[in-house]
Amino acid sequence: MLRKTCRGLFVLLLLVLEWTRPGLPSPLRPICDLRVLNHFIQEARDAEVAMKLCREGCGLTEVVSVPQTTVNFDDWEKKNATEQAQEVQTGLWLLQQALSLLRTSMTNSELNSHIDNTIRNIHSITAVLRSLNFQEYTPPASTVGLEGTWRVSSAAELLQVHLNFLRGKVRLLLLDAQACQQDVS
16 A cells, blocks of 8 residues: 555656746747737737717827838838848837826726726736847937828827837837847757
8 A cells, every 4th residue: 555655646746846847938938929019919909999989078189109110111111120220129118208297187987997008018018028138228319300200180190109019010020029039050
């Protein structure tokens, strides 16, 4: 009986050791998994839809600067990774500023939760960029004369810009990030 118990404990020990042993590294770091960005894009879509359904208490009180979302691929590819990251970080900062203003002017409680979530997602994307060793971003003192921006006057436009920015420039930056490239051997 003691022998069976010892064998059982030995098997259990082997199972535990198998579960806790270090595994092989995955080919991509989890931070590079675009499913995370896709989740943020879906939540941005949800916020945009909710905004379109809003009838009252869901507007901007002033015109805000937002990043341009169109991508000229020739120009984008001529930029180095640092310049691309700077453009994306500036765009995220502009969106955060605009969404924070929208949040303070909004009285619709359902939309408040969407906007809060959107702001948290921007913070998460910014953290992802920091983890990919892009240079630390320093926001400009003013948006006046900031290149690559335009102005919107409605919350619906703001959320559409946010969605398009994530699907465009943010996705391109993450796809091409050096830290996310697989080693081909």
